[in-house]
Amino acid sequence: MAEINVRGLHFGYHQNQKILKQIDLHFKGKSTAIIGQNGAGKTTLVKLFKGLLKPVKGDILINSINTKEITAAKLANQIGLVFQNPNDQIFKSNVMDEVKYGPLMIGFTEKEANIQADLALEAVGLKGLEQVNPYDLNLYERKMISIASILAMDTPIVIFDEPTMGQDYQGKERIKAIINHLRAQGKLVLSILHDMDFVAEVFERTIVMKEGQILLDGETREVFAEAELLKEAYLEQPHVTQIGRGLGAEQVFLNERELIDWLKNKRAML
Ligand SMILES: Nc1ncnc2c1ncn2[C@@H]1O[C@H](COP(=O)(O)OP(=O)(O)OP(=O)(O)O)[C@@H](O)[C@H]1O
Numbered sequence: 001m002a003e004i005n006v007r008g009l010h011f012g013y014h015q016n017q018k019i020l021k022q023i024d025l026h027f028k029g030k031s032t033a034i035i036g037q038n039g040a041g042k043t044t045l046v047k048l049f050k051g052l053l054k055p056v057k058g059d060i061l062i063n064s065i066n067t068k069e070i071t072a073a074k075l076a077n078q079i080g081l082v083f084q085n086p087n088d089q090i091f092k093s094n095v096m097d098e099v100k101y102g103p104l105m106i107g108f109t110e111k112e113a114n115i116q117a118d119l120a121l122e123a124v125g126l127k128g129l130e131q132v133n134p135y136d137l138n139l140y141e142r143k144m145i146s147i148a149s150i151l152a153m154d155t156p157i158v159i160f161d162e163p164t165m166g167q168d169y170q171g172k173e174r175i176k177a178i179i180n181h182l183r184a185q186g187k188l189v190l191s192i193l194h195d196m197d198f199v200a201e202v203f204e205r206t207i208v209m210k211e212g213q214i215l216l217d218g219e220t221r222e223v224f225a226e227a228e229l230l231k232e233a234y235l236e237q238p239h240v241t242q243i244g245r246g247l248g249a250e251q252v253f254l255n256e257r258e259l260i261d262w263l264k265n266k267r268a269m270l
Contacts, residue, residue, distance in 0.1 A: 001028055002078075002157045002187060003028045003188070004025070004027040004062055004157065005026055006026070006060050006061075007024055007061075008058035009022070009023040010058055018212060020041050020044060020045060022058075023213070024214075025214070031183050031188075032190045032204070032207060033190075033192075033205070033207070034190060034193070035192070035193055036235070037210070040209040040211060041209055042192045046159050046192060049062065049067070049157075049159065049190075050075070050081045050159070051070065051071070051079075052072050062079055063157075076155075077107070079158075080153050080155040080157070080159065082149075082159070082163060089146040089149065090134045090142060092134070094130065095131070095145055096117060096121075098149055099120055099145065099148045100114065100117045100152065103117065116152040116153070120148035120151040120152035123178055124144035124178070126148060129141070140167065140171055143167070144171075144174075151178070151182075155187075157188045159191065161192045162192055162193065164193065176198070179202055180202070191203070196236055197239055199220065199238070200238035200252075200253075200254040201254060201255050204220060205219060206218070206219075206220040215233050216230075224238060240255060
């Protein structure tokens, strides 16, 4: 099973800059959300995982491979990263070429790349648009192309940077289904998110970052129980939990179903 090990990680973009400080983390199995205010260091951390940046101090092992000892290109068959802004990722002039590019680069044959791209385009709902120029499509569709490009590479680790940004309900539901499918396939899924409701509903583990350090790390329900620490990181509890609190509940609700069940029980006891 895919694994990431982070030991004593320090990072700055230039000398004396301390963006990440003494990070120790281990990822295996659980889908994990990484949350924290703007500038906390989340994107920097996942770029380090992907091998696009190298630690100033400490080590990152991706399936036992030290990112210091391998190029990002060679690591690409282990770890896929969907960028926050699809415009930073897309560069081909038609959708199919864009989605096939990754699999071809990591050694898939033309035939395998076509099959992988087909499956990925199906998963993101873009079948039929293979020959269209990505820049003739809207931002939502470009985001889905950037997700498909990573899915098509079939890497054991998949990381999303802000996948729900600018997405409506339907887009979020599709992304949720993609993440759940990746989990069912046994892949390690990590995602940076600002949408606490989505985090609560979808992710098993949650890590809170603050000013380049890990403030909280645990089961999502336990992390969202830490209202005071969350406030310190300028984060809120999920809306269903806030509504529950307003109604006198003490526990954390991760989705509407849990809140409704609590209300039903409460009414039954009256
Ligand atoms: N290329 C760069 N050169 C110098 N500093 C950078 C660079 N990229 C990011 N930073 C700085 O590193 C810090 C962490 O940025 P990062 O993008 O990792 O945070 P983040 O938690 O992902 O924020 P956001 O939620 O806004 O994406 C910020 O202070 C940012 O200004």
